[in-house]
Amino acid sequence: MTITGSVGAGGVNHKDDVTAVQNLLIAAGRLTGPANGVCDQILIEAIRDFQAASASHPDGRIDPGGATLKKLTSIEPPSPAGAGGVQPLPLKPPAAGPAEWSGDSSQWPQEKKLQSLEPGFRAKVEKVLAALKAAQFEPRIVFGWRSVAVQQKLKAEGKSTIAFSFHCAQKPDGTPNSWAADIIDKRFAYSEEAEAKGFWPALGAAAKAEGLVWGGDWKTFRDVSHIQGRANSELAAVKKESGL
Ligand SMILES: [Zn+2]
Numbered sequence: 001m002t003i004t005g006s007v008g009a010g011g012v013n014h015k016d017d018v019t020a021v022q023n024l025l026i027a028a029g030r031l032t033g034p035a036n037g038v039c040d041q042i043l044i045e046a047i048r049d050f051q052a053a054s055a056s057h058p059d060g061r062i063d064p065g066g067a068t069l070k071k072l073t074s075i076e077p078p079s080p081a082g083a084g085g086v087q088p089l090p091l092k093p094p095a096a097g098p099a100e101w102s103g104d105s106s107q108w109p110q111e112k113k114l115q116s117l118e119p120g121f122r123a124k125v126e127k128v129l130a131a132l133k134a135a136q137f138e139p140r141i142v143f144g145w146r147s148v149a150v151q152q153k154l155k156a157e158g159k160s161t162i163a164f165s166f167h168c169a170q171k172p173d174g175t176p177n178s179w180a181a182d183i184i185d186k187r188f189a190y191s192e193e194a195e196a197k198g199f200w201p202a203l204g205a206a207a208k209a210e211g212l213v214w215g216g217d218w219k220t221f222r223d224v225s226h227i228q229g230r231a232n233s234e235l236a237a238v239k240k241e242s243g244l
Pocket residue numbers: 143167180181182225226227
């Protein structure tokens with residue numbers, strides 16, 4: 001089973017590919033039929049829910065030869081990474097910067113993810129985490145920083161449309177200085193329970209109390225786990241500050 005182009009959020013969405021993906025999701029019990037070949041919000045949510053269940057970063061899109069398609073079409077052997085079936089990205093270390101910051105940053109311990117944030121932003125994120133814990137949530141950072149190499153790899157594979165994100169901000173010497181973090185409750189991850197238990201609104205409220213931007217407010221692509229310390233309009237400036 002292959003598709004000729006990407007399906008889902010920001011995808012190419014050829015009718016035959018959309019139909020094929022809808023049928024796979026219907027077969028997996030993730031979507032109610034019949035397949036109609038139209039990529040709508042219901043399909044994107046179904047893709048995101050399926051991705052969330054495998055603890056990968058849910059971008060709502062399925063790419064030809066990508067991990068989500070592989071998972072959807074076959075029963076995966078247990079991941080060597082263990083916890084949650086997260087598949088480590090086969091990454092080369094960044095060309096510049098200490099080796100200790102190399103590898104799949106989504107697999108780093110929480111403390112290291114915090115250290116990968118821009119210091120002022122990090123202090124606010126720590127307050128957000130404290131507020132969520134005080135409200136009996138169990139917040140976990142999924143992604144703090146990720147390297148430009150990773151981001152560009154994602155773009156080259158058609159998994160992202162941008163070559164630089166707020167997650168990629170770095171000091172001019174190449175060490176992490178992220179202006180973004182993705183936060184979940186470890187009990188709910190991206191499941192419907194997160195919404196039902198009020199985690200996303202709580203994250204949004206805690207972030208905004210610290211003057212941060214919450215991706216859940218975005219209209220075109222609601223990115224509920226994403227918070228950032230700069231406005232979207234400042235992306236070019238952040239890239240420049242990063243020496244990139
Ligand atoms: Zn993010």
